[in-house]
Amino acid sequence: MMNERTYKKLHEQFRLNGISYSKEELKEVAYSFVKEGKAFEKEIGDFLIDWLNNESTVTVHTSGSTGVPKPIVLRKQHMVNSAFATGDFFNLKPGDTALLCLPVSFIAGKMMLVRAMVLGLSIDCVAPSSNPLLETSASYDFVAMVPLQFGGSFNELDRVKKLIVGGAPVSYKLKKEFLIASLRTNVYETYGMTETITHIAVKPLLAALVETDIDLDVFTTLANVKIATDDRGCLVIDAPLVANETIHTNDMVHLTSEKTFKWLGRLDNVINSGGVKLFPEQVEAKLAAVMENRFFVAGVPNENLGQKLVLLVEGIPEIAALKEKIANLGSLKKYEIPKEIFTVDAFVETSSGKIKRKATLKKVAL
Structure with missing residues (x-):
């Protein structure tokens, strides 16, 4: 079984919308998406073309939530490293099923495709919407959503085993509604940014789904991530497998251990x-x-x-x-x-x- 941690190969168990492809075949699918696909498929096609070329980097754009959106050049190998860190943390195995329901114009959507290609996941793609699970009747081992989609998908979440929610903090109201709904999906909030190639830390949403002694306010970092705070009390991230440089954030945190922290809020705010x-x-x-x-x-x-x-x-x-x-x-x-x-x-x-x-x-x- 192919398990090399490289961007130059597709995992032999990778499936896109249920179909297996070689690299050359996937390039043809990508070109078809760009030429004839729906808007969300064009984004997928554009990224796949960039991923499958001979370059070692791709250019992505930040979301612009804390400033003007800006282009960032990421190394493909760093994106692969991030994918494996996620796979290891969530115990994702070749052949597991995944759903892409995020815009591929941003890093979170791109990384769902990368995870599928290098971990050997079978990934379905649907147009981003407030309840993307209505677009499919299948069940999934792993899905990523933003809080709006999470809140809109309660009636369908029984078809998802593990869900990560990022892009913005999950509100108190959503957490309360999730608790009342008594859903058994394992839901995790994520912490990260474009510069760290999505999440570098996660925390479970509700104690009902995990060990009861876990602090639900505490994020735990993924493997090979070191954290500290600067003189402003803001988080400093050293993650050499996914970022070339140490990242100084504007997120004020309280470190609870070498691997865990509580997020307090944005220094800007x-x-x-x-x-x-x-x-x-x-x-x-x-x-x-x-x-x-x-x-x-x-x-x-x-x-x-x-x-x-x-x-x-x-x-x-x-x-x-x-x-x-x-x-x-x-x-x-x-x-x-x-x-x-x-x-x-x-x-x-x-x-x-x-x-x-x-x-x-x-x-x-x-």
Whole structure:
């Protein structure tokens, strides 16, 4: 059995939509996708053509959630190393089934294809949607989704054994709904970025599916990943098998061991209100219990506090009723209660659906 960890060969058990291909045959399929396929198939075709050429690198683009999208050149061998790290962590075996339901224009979708090609998975491809499992009746060993897809797929998730969810934190509301649904799918949140070739750490979503003594707030790193914090309290990642250089992030974390950490929030988003540091992501996790619409909190200039905490809500909620719900939310500390609530017809988003906080905040007349 072919098990070389190289991008130059296809695993003999690799299947695309149920069919086995040689490299040359797969190139023909890729060209066909580009020429005659649907929009999502064109993206698949474009990436396969890049992957199957004689170059040792591919160019990918960041999502643009924390800045302007930018091109990044990745080594194919690093992508293979990432695929094997995921395969080892989740015990994926040749012949296991997988579903590609993410856009291949970004790294997460690309890596589902790479995992299939080098690990020998049988992968089906469907158009990205809020409930991609409706596009197929098959069952799968391994699937990757964004939180929107995860939330939209509850009625179908019994057909998935292992699911990784990334691209954005999974909200408190989604976790609660998942618990109520009593689903048995093993779901993991992931931590990573384009520069680390998707995830370098994962954590289980619910204790019901794993050992009860596992801390659900703690991410565990994959093999060959070293972590530290810098003088800002932000995560520093040393992963030589997937990245040429040490990566300094803007994610504030608390290290719980050499291999584990708690994610606190983005340094870019931290609010200093009256000398108290507020992590919007932590406040939002508490607010989610009473929120129906999409929302986020932010800090705006204030003469007395330096910054004051405000809540931005998408759509037109009943403000008075919402204020009452927030006031009665026992989990919020006094300084975590938003001083004002603003509404926006529609949030500004990246092409991958992530909220652009700063751009959205500019839409509000403060």
